[in-house]
Amino acid sequence: DAGVIQSPRHEVTEMGQEVTLRCKPISGHDYLFWYRQTMMRGLELLIYFNNNVPIDDSGMPEDRFSAKMPNASFSTLKIQPSEPRDSAVYFCASSFRDWRAGSSYNEQFFGPGTRLTVL
Amino acid sequence: SQKIEQNSEALNIQEGKTATLTCNYTNYSPAYLQWYRQDPGRGPVFLLLIRENEKEKRKERLKVTFDTTLKQSLFHITASQPADSATYLCALDRSQGTDKLIFGTGTRLQVFP
Numbered sequence: 001d002a003g004v005i006q007s008p009r010h011e012v013t014e015m016g017q018e019v020t021l022r023c024k025p026i027s028g029h030d031y032l033f034w035y036r037q038t039m040m041r042g043l044e045l046l047i048y049f050n051n052n053v054p055i056d057d058s059g060m061p062e063d064r065f066s067a068k069m070p071n072a073s074f075s076t077l078k079i080q081p082s083e084p085r086d087s088a089v090y091f092c093a094s095s096f097r098d099w100r101a102g103s104s105y106n107e108q109f110f111g112p113g114t115r116l117t118v119l
Numbered sequence: 120s121q122k123i124e125q126n127s128e129a130l131n132i133q134e135g136k137t138a139t140l141t142c143n144y145t146n147y148s149p150a151y152l153q154w155y156r157q158d159p160g161r162g163p164v165f166l167l168l169i170r171e172n173e174k175e176k177r178k179e180r181l182k183v184t185f186d187t188t189l190k191q192s193l194f195h196i197t198a199s200q201p202a203d204s205a206t207y208l209c210a211l212d213r214s215q216g217t218d219k220l221i222f223g224t225g226t227r228l229q230v231f232p
Contacts (some may be wrong), residue, residue, distance in 0.1 A: 004162075031218055043163070043208065043222040073158060091162050095218065106151065106218055112161030 004111035006092050012117045018080040021093030021114045024073055033093040033108060034067055034077050043091070049075065082118045089113045121146050125209060125223040132199055133231055140194040140226045142209035149211035150193050152185055155207045157225065166207075167194075199230045 005024040013019055025032045033048040047057040052069045059113040060067070064083070079086055093108040124143045132138050140151070151170045155163035169176045169185045169192070176183050182195040196203050206227045210220040 033218075033220075042224040045219060048218065050218075084150070093162070097218070106153070106162075106168065106212075106220075107165040108220070110164070112160075113162050 001003055004092055004094055004109055006090075006111035006114050008114060009112060010115050010117075012119065013082055014119050016081045018078065019086075019116060019118075021077040021090050021092075021116070022047045023075045023077070023111060025075070025092070025094030026096075026109055027084045029094035029096045029109070030072075030106075031095040031097065032069060032075050033095075034075070035091040035093065035110075036088045037091060037113070038088045046077070049073075079116075081082065082116075087116055087118050089115050121221060123147075123209060123211060125207075126226040127224065129227040129229055131229045131231065133206055134200060134219060138196040138199045138228055138230070139205065140207050140209075140228065142192040142194065143189050144211060144221055147190065147211060148187075151212055152183075153210045153220070154181075154183060154192075154194050155208045155210060155222075157208060161210055162175045176216040196228075199228075201232055204228055204230050 004026055007022045007105045030051050033042050034046040036046055037043045044059055046059045048055055049069045064101055065079055067077045081116045091110050091113045095108045122145045126141055126223045138201045151168055154166045156166055157163045167176055167178055171184050171187055180197045184193045192209055206225040208222050208225040210222045
């Protein structure tokens with residue numbers, strides 16, 4: 001498996017523009033997570049999905065951020081309009097919970113990230 | 120509020136020595152704790168998971184301890200190598216047994232030959 005795939009790897013845009021980040025999770029994984037990493041705040045969970053359904057979006061900073069997962073192999077994180085303070089590295093991660101094992105298996109596999117710069 | 124603290128200062132050690140990294144948390148009763156490694160320009164990579172009822176876990180040169188009374192986890196790398204140089208993040212489930220993780224800010228480890 002190629003691992004979690006994210007695109008683009010780098011994005012430079014101007015304030016006010018719409019930005020769409022894309023993620024392809026590992027095949028067979030039923031959880032997908034979007035994180036944001038900055039020097040000041042570290043790695044923060046924005047939203048996560050289970051079986052394509054958003055479970056918790058309490059980390060989404062404001063209404064300018066939205067995320068979708070139309071199917072098991074694709075998710076997007078959209079920022080509209082973008083602002084300079086949104087500049088960060090955005091990571092997508094996926095995981096698989098083996099319910100048959102009788103306990104959770106929570107290792108998360110991270111993608112390479114998208115470095116977003118909003119000018 | 121929930122809080123995780125890791126050594127904010129970089130840890131510099133000599134090759135062959137044991138590196139010990141600390142993760143302290145407050146206002147939590149996590150079901151498990153995880154350690155990740157992050158190299159510059161890359162996403163975190165999972166290393167170890169330890170559950171609340173486990174005191175210690177080992178994997179090759181890595182050892183993790185979990186003291187729920189002290190609210191602390193220690194991460195040890197024995198016989199450290201320059202290739203171990205990276206930032207190490209600890210993470211806990213945000214609420215008991217869920218998949219929501221809260222990450223510490225990480226400790227940068229530098230191993231010198």
